[in-house]
Amino acid sequence: MTGNSHSWASVGEIAAEVIACERCALFRTRTLAVPGDGSPSAAVLFIGEGPGQNEDEQGLPFIGRAGKLLDKLLAEVPLRRSDVFITNVVKCRPPGNRDPEPDEVAACMPYLKAQIELIDPRVIVTLGRHSMLRFYPEGKISNDHGRIIPIGSRVLLPLYHPAAILRNPRLNEPMLADIKRIPEAVRESLLLRRPTTPTHVRQDAETHNDTQPLANDVEQRPLF
Numbered sequence: 336m337t338g339n340s341h342s343w344a345s346v347g348e349i350a351a352e353v354i355a356c357e358r359c360a361l362f363r364t365r366t367l368a369v370p371g372d373g374s375p376s377a378a379v380l381f382i383g384e385g386p387g388q389n390e391d392e393q394g395l396p397f398i399g400r401a402g403k404l405l406d407k408l409l410a411e412v413p414l415r416r417s418d419v420f421i422t423n424v425v426k427c428r429p430p431g432n433r434d435p436e437p438d439e440v441a442a443c444m445p446y447l448k449a450q451i452e453l454i455d456p457r458v459i460v461t462l463g464r465h466s467m468l469r470f471y472p473e474g475k476i477s478n479d480h481g482r483i484i485p486i487g488s489r490v491l492l493p494l495y496h497p498a499a500i501l502r503n504p505r506l507n508e509p510m511l512a513d514i515k516r517i518p519e520a521v522r523e524s525l526l527l528r529r530p531t532t533p534t535h536v537r538q539d540a541e542t543h544n545d546t547q548p549l550a551n552d553v554e555q556r557p558l559f
């Protein structure tokens with residue numbers, strides 16, 4: 336038995352259902368659904384918004400140019416893909432890479448929620464603005480990228496989307512600095528599980544001028 340509200344007992348079971356899923360209109364235009372890939376017990380879960388063309392054709396997340404860049408960035412931590420789990424908010428490609436519609440996100444959300452419950456990551460790394468806003472609606476990616484934000488018993492680390500780095504190479508340096516904060520984010524998440532740890536948000540004063548602490552209730556924020 337698991338704590339998720341569906342009957343999935345493993346990320347493999349979720350993947351099997353995603354592959355055949357017809358819960359929203361995106362199943363009509365996809366080639367392959369993209370459930371996600373990586374370690375089912377990863378401490379770090381990466382979440383993008385939705386699959387692109389390459390992902391749709393091969394059924395794997397982040398395998399195009401943006402995916403190759405993500406691999407390079409992970410190597411700087413250092414991490415390998417097999418150390419983390421990578422998925423998306425919606426598991427099927429929106430036509431023309433448009434933003435997913437609210438009803439499509441709602442239909443797909445049980446899969447993501449169950450993946451989070453079963454993988455039980457310490458750190459959720461969102462890739463891009465849209466994915467960040469699912470967890471941190473008041474966030475602004477230009478301000479909040481690279482911040483370690485308590486969210487429930489985990490921490491959120493919003494990053495730019497690798498595709499944004501390809502479009503704007505000036506973001507490469509901040510992206511590299513942000514992704515190198517993953518080990519620190521894991522350490523922060525472990526402190527959150529200590530009952531006497533005070534609520535706080537650590538910020539890197541050298542790279543972030545916004546030193547205002549988040550409200551004390553951030554730690555109690557629901558995941559969605």
Ligand code: SF4
Nearest residue numbers: 356358359362427443
């Ligand atoms: S996007 Fe999600 S809900 Fe929609 S068909 Fe694909 S797997 Fe099912």
